[in-house]
């Protein structure tokens with residue numbers, strides 16, 4: 001790879017012909033059309049939303065104070081065509097400021113747009129020279145290098161990284177659908193998926209679901225995940241039909257089975273749940289009643305588990321992390337039971353007491369017993385002292401397995 005250091009390109013040069021696409025949230029061109037600011041493998045512009053825009057104001061503040069804003073790298077595609085390799089966020093900040101997209105605060109805390117600033121300050125910004133390396137190399141050299149840099153102190157999310165590695169028509173279409181902040185579906189999707197669409201969280205989940213990445217989490221997340229394999233196989237596709245159809249199927253299924261919107265739904269493994277349960281029929285009205293009942297149940301510790309608990313036929317109570325009896329309750333029940341048993345000369349485990357072996361009259365110690373729900377929690381029994389009985393460990397286990 002050949003690199004040439006350029007020291008005479010000014011902010012004004014860069015911002016000539018600057019175009020910002022508000023719809024896609026990205027800077028497009030600069031240097032009088034010669035520079036492509038966001039080539040396909042770059043991530044979305046995130047400075048405007050990072051720290052409520054403080055990042056992009058900091059870029060302007062640094063330039064005004066004469067501080068360096070760091071090295072910028074261009075990829076020289078041809079004599080008349082450069083792409084930003086590193087510096088997209090900073091260049092877009094400069095371009096957006098000069099074209100009045102945001103204001104900075106001056107020393108008195110007053111908002112200042114570029115047009116309203118004193119001429120000497122405007123000139124200072126426009127005449128600032130940037131340190132730019134122009135790199136020339138093969139696509140793989142450029143991308144290998146891109147992988148190793150950490151853009152302007154904001155590390156790439158794993159999916160941003162994968163988008164860079166597998167850039168092409170498939171990624172472009174995927175980003176248009178899943179990380180376009182003007183897509184009105186994003187709000188609906190965000191009820192099920194955690195993270196920022198702009199930072200590729202929804203695209204990542206769509207790929208995770210269609211590639212069944214959730215089955216295989218033990219490998220290096222950046223290289224050997226099924227997501228990467230899927231992206232590589234579809235890299236030059238001119239459509240995202242399969243990705244989109246599968247994603248819609250999962251979301252439609254989840255929103256049809258669970259008609260209530262609950263915040264605990266966000267971030268569940270919907271792809272896995274879909275694969276596991278979508279062939280079973282559910283009555284959404286009954287499911288909704290059950291959801292409401294479990295949300296109102298003070299013994300359910302893990303609300304996130306409610307959805308899979310219901311999908312699986314209300315059997316696996318472990319998913320709900322049902323509250324257990326506390327130590328004070330156990331002790332007090334133990335002492336009542338034991339006093340009573342001793343006076344009758346029978347075992348303090350009611351199951352042992354009706355048996356025919358040597359344990360018939362055995363008095364167990366507290367730590368040899370466990371608390372049991374007399375009426376099972378799943379049949380409406382509460383986790384209160386009146387529903388607690390101490391059983392020897394063997395009988396408690398036997399009862400739990402019924």
Ligand SMILES: [Zn+2]
Pocket residue numbers: 349350351352353391392393394395
């Ligand atoms: Zn027993």
